[in-house]
Amino acid sequence: LEGIIERVEKDLRECGKKVSKTRRKVMEVFFSCGRHVSVEDLYMEVKKKHPEIGYATVYRTLKVLEELGYAVSLDVGDGSTKFETAFSQHHDHLVCTSCGTILEFHEPEIERLQERVARKYHFIVESHTLHLFGTCEKCQG
Amino acid sequence: LEGIIERVEKDLRECGKKVSKTRRKVMEVFFSCGRHVSVEDLYMEVKKKHPEIGYATVYRTLKVLEELGYAVSLDVGDGSTKFETAFSQHHDHLVCTSCGTILEFHEPEIERLQERVARKYHFIVESHTLHLFGTCEKCQG
DNA sequence: CTTCCTGCAAAGGATTTGCAACGGC
DNA sequence: GCCGTTGCAAATCCTTTGCAGGAAG
Numbered sequence: 001l002e003g004i005i006e007r008v009e010k011d012l013r014e015c016g017k018k019v020s021k022t023r024r025k026v027m028e029v030f031f032s033c034g035r036h037v038s039v040e041d042l043y044m045e046v047k048k049k050h051p052e053i054g055y056a057t058v059y060r061t062l063k064v065l066e067e068l069g070y071a072v073s074l075d076v077g078d079g080s081t082k083f084e085t086a087f088s089q090h091h092d093h094l095v096c097t098s099c100g101t102i103l104e105f106h107e108p109e110i111e112r113l114q115e116r117v118a119r120k121y122h123f124i125v126e127s128h129t130l131h132l133f134g135t136c137e138k139c140q141g
Numbered sequence: 142l143e144g145i146i147e148r149v150e151k152d153l154r155e156c157g158k159k160v161s162k163t164r165r166k167v168m169e170v171f172f173s174c175g176r177h178v179s180v181e182d183l184y185m186e187v188k189k190k191h192p193e194i195g196y197a198t199v200y201r202t203l204k205v206l207e208e209l210g211y212a213v214s215l216d217v218g219d220g221s222t223k224f225e226t227a228f229s230q231h232h233d234h235l236v237c238t239s240c241g242t243i244l245e246f247h248e249p250e251i252e253r254l255q256e257r258v259a260r261k262y263h264f265i266v267e268s269h270t271l272h273l274f275g276t277c278e279k280c281q282g
Numbered sequence: 283c284t285t286c287c288t289g290c291a292a293a294g295g296a297t298t299t300g301c302a303a304c305g306g307c
Numbered sequence: 308g309c310c311g312t313t314g315c316a317a318a319t320c321c322t323t324t325g326c327a328g329g330a331a332g
Contacts, residue, residue: 018305
């Protein structure tokens with residue numbers, strides 16, 4: 001966790017960006033709070049410890065983290081963009097349309113099939129998103 | 142094409158909704174213009190033939206078509222929602238991040254794998270979206 | 283005639299930006 | 308000091324809504 005932030009700060013420096021106290025605070029909260037947060041979620045979490053930090057800064061910090069590849073934005077169709085940390089292997093998402101919970105899964109076979117499709121269409125894949133929307137176990141009661 | 146509109150109008154009546162001239166005009170343009178249009182695209186296309194029709198009506202018509210299942214909204218990550226007609230079988234999308242073109246493909250094998258994953262997590266899938274982002278053949282030049 | 287639909291303008295919500303002050307390096 | 312960063316408020320973008328008039332059933 002401390003190591004992660006050091007890595008990010010190294011990258012920041014290498015990009016000519018600066019390592020400010022504010023930025024560090026936002027990153028600390030981001031990397032230690034739950035895996036899928038909206039900007040609003042993160043802002044409120046940041047506020048608890050650092051009320052002086054503004055909404056725009058949270059946006060700007062997430063944008064920088066996304067550029068550096070440390071955050072990934074998800075569109076789960078509920079109107080607000082969610083972000084997750086980008087340290088685990090690639091995975092896809094099960095989005096519960098009832099409670100909003102997001103589960104992750106990894107299915108190498110699906111990835112392989114995607115590559116095959118891409119080749120068929122002479123398409124070079126940079127990234128992909130696979131979201132399964134439905135009802136999670138808890139909400140099926 | 143004329144048949145499609147008749148089907149929609151039948152559904153509209155059954156839902157207690159009305160078949161107005163304006164609605165028919167928007168639908169005609171929607172069902173005959175390209176497969177993936179943003180609201181803006183459709184609005185401009187509609188404007189060409191029917192300058193009196195407003196932006197809000199285009200939104201409202203698309204919303205109705207979506208409710209009835211005749212339109213599907215796509216989020217391709219470029220800020221604006223795109224819509225496509227919902228008459229073909231289910232398919233996924235190859236989105237070119239260079240020119241914005243959207244290609245469709247259908248891979249039953251992927252669908253089958255998704256079902257398997259869902260079962261593993263005791264998740265009931267209602268729908269899914271799979272987008273492969275990258276560079277299309279034309280843009281690779 | 284009752285209910286739904288329309289166009290316009292205004293409102294909303296999410297995200298971005300301009301700017302003067304501030305803080306790394 | 309120079310240049311990136313911050314907080315605030317204002318601006319912007321996309322989408323929805325309120326309303327008074329108009330059209331469909």
